[in-house]
Amino acid sequence: MSRGCRRGLVGPLGCHREGFREDLRRLGYSRSGEKRQLQLLASLSRWLEAECLSLAAVASPRVESFFVARRAAGYVNLRTDRSLAPLLGYLRRIGVLEKVERTRPVGPNEELLDRFRRYLMIERGLVEGTARFYIHVAGLFVAERDGGNGATFVDLKAADVTRFVTEVCDGRGLSSARQAISALRSFLRFLHLEGLTSVALDDAVLSVAGSSSSPPRPVSPEVVARLVASCDRRSVMGRRDYAILMLLVRLGLRGGEVAGLGLDDFDWRAGVVVVRGKGRRRDRLPLPADVGQAVAAYLWCGRPRVEDRRLFLRCCAPIRGLAGSGAVGAVVARACRAAGVPFVSPHRLRHTLATEMLGAGASLSEIGQVLRHRHTSTTAIYAAVDHTRLATLARPWPGGEQ
Template identity: 45%
Template sequence: MKYIIDKQVALTRPLEGPLAAHIASFSRSISNQGYSACSMNRQVQIAAGFSRWLKQSGIELGSVCSDHAVRYFRYRARHVRLARGDRAALRHLLDFLEHEGLIAGQKIPERRPTPVERHVRAYEEYLRDARALARVTIINYLPFIRDFLKTCFGDGRVRVSRLRAVDVVRFVQQQASRLRPKRAKLMTTALRSFLRYARYRGNITLDLAAAVPTVANWSMSSIPRSIPTEQIRQLLASIDRRSATGRRDYAILLLLARLGLRAGEVAFLELDDIDWSAGQLSVHGKSGQRSALPLPADVGKAIAEYLRHGRPLSPCRRVFLRSRAPIAGFRGSIAVSSVVRRCIQRAGISSPTTGAHQFRHALATEMLRHGASLGEIGELLGHHHPDTTTIYAKVDIKALRKLAVPWPGGVQ
C-alpha cells in the first residue's frame, strides 16, 4: 500500500512520530525551492525515517536538535547504506522546522577569543559604529591587522603600548615583498588606520601611523585589460538561448557588455529596479548609491525573454536566480563572475581574463574610440572621482600620438 504525501511523494509506510503532521508542509517547502521530484522524494523519505526514529527514541518535537540528527545517522548507517545528499536532506528539514518555530534555533557555542581576536573585534566595532565604514572596507582591513598583531605578539597577551616604529617597519617590509602593489598599499592603509585608532584609544602615545612606510604603486601604471569587441560578439552568439539557463546568461552578459555594470550590480538587480515604460534601470552602485541608466532595446528584450520563458517561479524579487535548487537570487558578484567564466570556457575564447570586469573596460574603451569624453564615460560607469576614468585615456593611442613631442634629431 502506498501513502501519498501532498499529491507528489509516495511512501510505503504511514507517517508516524512527532514530525508526521509537518512533513507535508516540508514537502511543499522544498518543492517551492525548485528541487526535482527525485530529490524531493528522497528528502521526504529521510524526514519520515527521522520522525519514526524520534518516536522510537521517545524524543518530543520541541526537544529536537542537531545532535539527534547525528545520532540518527549512526543508527541509519547500521541498517542501510547512506546515500549522497542524505545529510543535506536532514539539514534542510531542521532548517525548515526552525524557520517554522517548531524547534529552537541551534546555538553553536562560541570559542573563547584569543587576545589578538579580542583586539581585532574591538577595532572592527570602531570601524563599523564610530567610522561607519562600508562592510567591504572592514573585511579588507581586518586580516592585515590580525596578521600584524599576531606577528608582534604571537598567541600571548597583546600589549599595544609596547609597539615601536621598528615593529611597524619590519612587518611592512616582510609583507610587501609577497604582495602585489595594490594589495600592499591596502595593507599600509589598514595599518595606519589601526595605529590611529590605537592612539585615539590611548593605547599608544606616539604617532606610529607616521612610521608606516609608503609602498610604491604608481597611478595608471597599466592599461585596463578588456575583451575585444569581436570576442564579445562571438561569446554572445555561442550562448544557447533555447534553454532557461542560456536565456539568463545571455541577459547577464548583455548587461555587462552594453551598460558596463559591475558584477555585484547585476547580481543584486531587482524586478522593481526595471521601469519598462520609461526604459530605465535603477542600479545599486557602490556605497549604496542608486543611479538611473537607459535600458537598451536589445538588453530589455533579453531580460524580458528570460523573465517570461526562463526564470523559475519564486517569491524572490531578484531578476536573476540560480538555475539549481534551492532557487534563490545570487549571493553576490562571485556568482556573476562564475557565469562569465563558464560562458567563456564553453565558447573556447581566449580572453584577457575570465572575470566580469573586462566588459566594463571594453565598453569604456569603445566609447572613447567613438568620441565620448572621459566625463561621459565616468557618468555611465558610475565613477565618483574623475581620476578613476582618466586611466582610459591611455587606451586612445591615436590621440596620445598627437601629444607626443618629436625626438630631437629625428628617428634614429
C-alpha cells in the same frame, strides 16, 4: 518516547515532514531531490530520538556524529552537514530554530575582529568580499600582537606598524600590496575609534611605490559578440545568462552589482535601473533598449515565480538569488566555454566598455560617470590604452625621426 505526527516517523522532526515537503516544492526541487531530503529528515529524526536529543541539536556541532555514522553505513548522497541547509532554512523560517547568522566569537581576538567586521559592513558600507580581505589582514596583525591573553595595542608604535607592513607586503604584487595597506589603515583607524590606541597610527602606514605594469586589457568586439551569441535563448538558463551578459557589456556593471539587482530596481516607464554600488552608492542609469528587452524576456519567459525579489535566480533547486560576484563570474565562464574563447572575467568586460567609449570619442570624465568612479584618478588608467590621443602628446625625437 516522542513520536512524529506521521505514522511510522518517530522523533522531533516528524511533525515537520509535510511542511518541509511543501517548502522543497516551492524551492523547485525535483521529485527525486525531494525524496532524498525527506529520507534525510526521517533518518535524522530517528537519530535524535535514539540519542535523546532535542530538535535544536540539528544546528549544533553534535550533528556531525550523525553524518559520521551515515558515511560509515555506506551512504553516497547527503553525507555532510552541508546537506542540512534546506532543512535548517525551513526550520528557521517557521521559527522553530533561532536565526543564527554566524557563530559567536569565542575569544577576545575573535570578538575584536567581529566588531571590526560590523564596522566595515555597517559604518563603511563595504561589500562582503572586500570586508573579508580586510578582516584577513587585520587578523594577521592581531595575531602578531597577541601575547597569549589576547592582542594588546596600548604600546603600539609607528615602528611596529612599519615592520608589519614590510612583512605583509613581502611577496605580494602591486595591487594586492595596496589592498593590504588599505586594510591595515582601516583597522588602525578602527582601533583608535574603539579607544584601543592613544593616537591614530593609520598615517604611519607607508604607501606602496610603483605603478601598474600594464594598462587595462579590453576584450575585442569579436569575442564580445561570440560571448553574447553563445547563450541559447530557447532555454531558461540561456535567457538569464544573456540578460546578465548584456548588463555587463552594455552598462559595465560589476559582477556583484548584477547579482544584487532586484525586481524593484527597474523603472520600466522611465527606462532607468537603480544600481547599488560600492560604499552604498545608489545610481540611476539609463536602460538601453536591447538590455531592457533581454531582461524583460527573462522575466516573462524564464524567471521562476518565487518570493525572492532578486532579479537573477538560480536555475536549479534551491531556487534563490545568485550568491554574488562569483556566480556572475561562473555565468561568464560558461559563455566562454560555449564560445570557445579563453576565460574572460566580468571586470574585463567593464574595461571593454570603457575602451570602446574612449575609441568613440568620449572623454575620461564621461567614462567615469558611466562606470560611476568616485575619483578621476581611477578613470585615468584608460588614457594609457588610447594610443591615438597619446601620439599627439609625443615630442619629436632629438635629431630627427626614429
